[in-house]
Amino acid sequence: MSSPMIRNNICLNAHPKGCAALVESWIARAKNAQPLLDLSGRTAWNPPPKAVLVLGGSTGYGLASRVVSGFGYRAATVCVSFEREPSDRKVGSPGWYDNAAFDRTAAREGVFAASLNLDAFADATRDAVVALAQGKGLEFDLVVYSLASPVRTDPKTGVMYRSAIKPIGAPYSGKHVDVFSGGFSVASAEPATAEEEAGAVKVMGGEDWSLWIDALAKGGVLARGARTVAFSYIGPEHSHAIYRNGTIGRAKEHLEATAKELDRKLAATGGRAWVSVNKALVTRASAVIPVIPLYVSTLYKVMKEKDVHEDCLDQALRLFKDRLAANPVPVDSAGRIRLDELEMRADVQAEVARRLEAVDASNVAALADLEGFKLDFLQAHGFAVPGVDYEGEPDPREI
Numbered sequence: 001m002s003s004p005m006i007r008n009n010i011c012l013n014a015h016p017k018g019c020a021a022l023v024e025s026w027i028a029r030a031k032n033a034q035p036l037l038d039l040s041g042r043t044a045w046n047p048p049p050k051a052v053l054v055l056g057g058s059t060g061y062g063l064a065s066r067v068v069s070g071f072g073y074r075a076a077t078v079c080v081s082f083e084r085e086p087s088d089r090k091v092g093s094p095g096w097y098d099n100a101a102f103d104r105t106a107a108r109e110g111v112f113a114a115s116l117n118l119d120a121f122a123d124a125t126r127d128a129v130v131a132l133a134q135g136k137g138l139e140f141d142l143v144v145y146s147l148a149s150p151v152r153t154d155p156k157t158g159v160m161y162r163s164a165i166k167p168i169g170a171p172y173s174g175k176h177v178d179v180f181s182g183g184f185s186v187a188s189a190e191p192a193t194a195e196e197e198a199g200a201v202k203v204m205g206g207e208d209w210s211l212w213i214d215a216l217a218k219g220g221v222l223a224r225g226a227r228t229v230a231f232s233y234i235g236p237e238h239s240h241a242i243y244r245n246g247t248i249g250r251a252k253e254h255l256e257a258t259a260k261e262l263d264r265k266l267a268a269t270g271g272r273a274w275v276s277v278n279k280a281l282v283t284r285a286s287a288v289i290p291v292i293p294l295y296v297s298t299l300y301k302v303m304k305e306k307d308v309h310e311d312c313l314d315q316a317l318r319l320f321k322d323r324l325a326a327n328p329v330p331v332d333s334a335g336r337i338r339l340d341e342l343e344m345r346a347d348v349q350a351e352v353a354r355r356l357e358a359v360d361a362s363n364v365a366a367l368a369d370l371e372g373f374k375l376d377f378l379q380a381h382g383f384a385v386p387g388v389d390y391e392g393e394p395d396p397r398e399i
Helices: 016-032 060-072 094-108 123-136 194-204 207-218 247-269 292-305 312-324 346-358 370-379
Strands: 051-055 076-081 113-117 140-145 151-153 160-162 172-177 184-189 222-232 272-277
Touching: 016 060, 016 094, 016 312, 051 060, 051 123, 051 207, 060 076, 060 094, 060 140, 060 312, 076 094, 076 123, 094 113, 113 123, 123 207, 140 207, 151 194, 160 194, 172 292, 194 247, 207 222, 207 247, 222 247, 222 312, 247 272, 292 346, 292 370
Parallel strands: 051 076, 051 140, 076 113, 140 222, 222 272
Antiparallel strands: 151 160, 172 184
């Protein structure tokens, strides 16, 4: 029987059929939401996007944005992601199968889609995307930047930078739960060095995003009035020491500063640039960030009880329907799109804070949604997806 191989909260395998089934379920939801996405009568962003580039579009928020673009608006989509290809004996990464399922469904329904399995940080990849767009006559009117990687090689210097998830200035410790074993502990992290802080900004900041916009404009494949959005997160005070005030936060601050620079640059042709602050959700990375699994599990429990829980696709649908299609696009005082307003609602955060203060090994299963966290994590790798037969070993090359 095919089953997930989990070590230290990292899943080492994926299930081809399960990944495809999850993507297909998202596509069905996006198609059902088409009436909600109708832009007729709106003065902003009408007609809807015709060609969308998603950088990091194989999983999570990137994939959700691609699904809404391709099947909510029937836009041509190009995805760039760096995935592990399958072999005769070993499965590929979840994103490999996600991309294959998306492209297969798009081809069947007559929607243009291309998935490039390339290093999005490389200049050669930018050249490949420009050449593809020129050859197909595409001008991107939306660029979604959703890259997540632990390393990046600077294309100008050839230096490889690594991203560390650490606090800045002082050590940090906080309650932590292993959602798979149920083990409860105190997680600690030493403060980042100056080199680690700089590395995080190099990898996860806005430098690469800016290089992409410049390359697309230079290549003549960025439409007049093009829009671009990158994803970020702020979260509550509970996680600030390890997240917003840590190395990741420094990178996100750089990303937000880049958005303002790009906004000024694109304004010359009627374009815009934003950072979208999204809701905390389970990702392949969040399971290994100290204290985050406990916070997210508790948040899930509270938001589900209050009937305001959303997944990646829910967030993407709201991004397009209620934010990008609005005139003007609603933003906060810092110019950011906010899709985290339900997470940060006062009553939600008050209850989450109360539970985090009280939680321990004896009551964690009651106060937090560990099962919900596990389910989302497993489904991101193609496991525990309804309707999928997990008997027997899957063919790694089955796409």
